[in-house]
Amino acid sequence: MLKKSIDEFNSVFLDIKDKCPIIVAGNKDNYNAMMVNWGGFGHLWNKKVCFIFVRKNRYTYEFMESFNTFTINFLDLTPQIIDYFGTKSGRDFDKFKETNLHASIDIDRNLRSIAEANQVLKCNKLCAIDLSKASFMLPEIVEKFYKNDDMHVLYIAEIKEYLIKE
Ligand SMILES: Cc1cc2nc3c(=O)[nH]c(=O)nc-3n(C[C@H](O)[C@H](O)[C@H](O)COP(=O)(O)O)c2cc1C
Numbered sequence: 722m723l724k725k726s727i728d729e730f731n732s733v734f735l736d737i738k739d740k741c742p743i744i745v746a747g748n749k750d751n752y753n754a755m756m757v758n759w760g761g762f763g764h765l766w767n768k769k770v771c772f773i774f775v776r777k778n779r780y781t782y783e784f785m786e787s788f789n790t791f792t793i794n795f796l797d798l799t800p801q802i803i804d805y806f807g808t809k810s811g812r813d814f815d816k817f818k819e820t821n822l823h824a825s826i827d828i829d830r831n832l833r834s835i836a837e838a839n840q841v842l843k844c845n846k847l848c849a850i851d852l853s854k855a856s857f858m859l860p861e862i863v864e865k866f867y868k869n870d871d872m873h874v875l876y877i878a879e880i881k882e883y884l885i886k887e
Pocket residue numbers: 741753754755756757758759760774775776778779780781782803805806807808809810811812
């Protein structure tokens with residue numbers, strides 16, 4: 722992997738929706754990964770940040786709460802990768818083993834990323850916001866997305882490092 726300036730990270734700002742990255746949350750010893758496509762990138766508190774939304778019933782949520790770093794990994798998706806990382810839980814499967822992906826270790830930052838990724842963002846959590854039903858202006862959003870009370874937590878994190886495949 723080649724280390725790049727975060728300023729060179731442009732193209733994916735708008736396409737988290739289409740590229741469906743995989744986040745790896747945790748540390749080098751304990752981690753879990755899942756697909757996300759709700760979120761975005763921006764400028765906040767004079768930092769380059771990302772926003773991701775993780776429902777509390779995800780196994781990944783436990784790692785997001787317990788650790789302060791995570792990575793966002795953009796990779797070429799196959800139906801098998803989408804199936805494991807987008808529908809199956811790390812409580813039941815070793816997703817990396819099942820898909821033959823590998824979790825690289827960053828000793829200094831004490832985190833993991835996906836070795837096969839084309840682009841990796843290493844992020845430090847800045848803030849976690851519990852979304853509540855009362856905070857929504859539109860009842861139809863609550864009705865459509867939260868009728869089972871499986872609320873999202875919004876994580877805002879600083880992008881500390883950007884890597885692309887050489
Ligand atoms: C295309 C796609 C996008 C997804 N985006 C999100 C998301 O932004 N937030 C979220 O909480 N779950 C999202 N999911 C669902 C999780 O990836 C899925 O429930 C996963 O199996 C959770 O794994 P875990 O229990 O190991 O954490 C998405 C799933 C797919 C297929």
